[in-house]
Structure formats: structure tokens, C-alpha cells
Amino acid sequence: MGRSDRKKEHYYREAKRKGYRSRSAFKLKQIARKHRLLKGVDKVLELCSAPGGWTQILRELDNTLEIVAVDLDKMPPIQRVKFIQGDITAPDVVETIRDLTGGSVDLVLSDCSPNVTGNWTLDVARQLELAEATVSIADGLLTTNGKVLAKVFQGKGFQQFLQTVRDRYRSVKLVKPDASRKSSAEIYLLAALPRKQKEREDD
Numbered sequence: 001m002g003r004s005d006r007k008k009e010h011y012y013r014e015a016k017r018k019g020y021r022s023r024s025a026f027k028l029k030q031i032a033r034k035h036r037l038l039k040g041v042d043k044v045l046e047l048c049s050a051p052g053g054w055t056q057i058l059r060e061l062d063n064t065l066e067i068v069a070v071d072l073d074k075m076p077p078i079q080r081v082k083f084i085q086g087d088i089t090a091p092d093v094v095e096t097i098r099d100l101t102g103g104s105v106d107l108v109l110s111d112c113s114p115n116v117t118g119n120w121t122l123d124v125a126r127q128l129e130l131a132e133a134t135v136s137i138a139d140g141l142l143t144t145n146g147k148v149l150a151k152v153f154q155g156k157g158f159q160q161f162l163q164t165v166r167d168r169y170r171s172v173k174l175v176k177p178d179a180s181r182k183s184s185a186e187i188y189l190l191a192a193l194p195r196k197q198k199e200r201e202d203d
């Protein structure tokens, strides 16, 4: 077994042991600790949340958070989480998100992956659409000190997307937690302090 597989196996076993619904839970836990993600955060929108590993971590780290979660798939309930089953790229789902969040959130999380086809170019393009949808939703909801954490595959279109996010936020970091395998193309973009429309136009 290679190093990467051993790591995968390790987090798989740890997730089982701790009762987390996904290995991915450790990625959020590590990012949250290292980057103090929940500092000053009361309300979170979590996109592509099923089966709910990240949502479990949110609850574990702060029991008072208001959480709205969305996924195409069903997600077993988690205490006081408002869940929407739907497509984050669909306008009516975005409208429901707006209603359930009351129109503002402090943090948007997004761990979106399309159903992988095996065709790398197509998978990257689809994943990028989900990352773009995340930023567009965040644009309409984030508070002045708001943050967004979004998964992106590093492939065609990545650099351009990164530049778009840099144009919209004053702080943008690329984050690769230990629980994310080095061999995987995924990386997380952590953007904070959204620029106001006027500031963007003046730059």
C-alpha cells in the first residue's frame, strides 16, 4: 500500500471510530483549527453537504451555530440544521437558500464534487461550475467580514477562477489540509473580506 492509500485508510478508520459520516470531516476540522474559520461566525451556509461529515464538525465545534445545508442528495438530519435537497445551480434553490438564511451568512462552505465520470476534462469543468456557483451565491449573502471556503479541482480554468476570486475578496489563500491526499487534484480556496462592488470597479 502506498503512502497516499495508507493515509486514506487511516482517515477512513478514524471517521468510523469517531462516528463521522465522511473522511472529509477531518479536512474541515483541520482547516477550521488552523485558520480559525469559525471566529466571529454565527451563521453558516454549507453547500454540497451530504452525507454530513462537515456538518457534524460544525456542530461539534460550535453548538450554537445557525446552519443551512444544501445537497442534491438526501442527508440524514443533524440537530437544528435546516436542510434543502436541491441543485445549487438552480435559481429556485438559490431563492430557498435566501429565505432560510434570512439573506445573510458569515461563512459559506462548499465541498462540491460532481458525479465523477472518469473523463478528467469533463469532471474538472463540472466541478468548476459548482465552485463558480458557490462564489456567486456567497456574493449575494456574505456579511462585511464574511468568508468562503470552496473546494476546487486544479485543472483547466483554475487559474482564471482564482483570479476572479482575488478580484472579489481582499484575502485569498489556497489550503490543502493533511487529510486531503497529496495526489488528489483538489484544493480549498479560503477567501475573506469581500470587496464592495464599488471597490471592485475602481481597481
Ligand SMILES: C[S@@+](CC[C@H](N)C(=O)[O-])C[C@H]1O[C@@H](n2cnc3c(N)ncnc32)[C@H](O)[C@@H]1O
Pocket: 021, 022, 024, 025, 047, 048, 049, 050, 051, 052, 053, 054, 055, 070, 071, 072, 073, 086, 087, 088, 089, 111, 112, 113, 114, 115, 130
Ligand atoms: C464530497 S461530497 C461532500 C461531502 C461532505 N463535505 C461531507 O463531509 O459529508 C460532494 C457532494 O456534492 C454534491 N453535489 C454535487 N453536485 C451538486 C449540485 N449541483 N447541487 C448540490 N449538491 C451537489 C453531491 O451530491 C455530494 O454529496
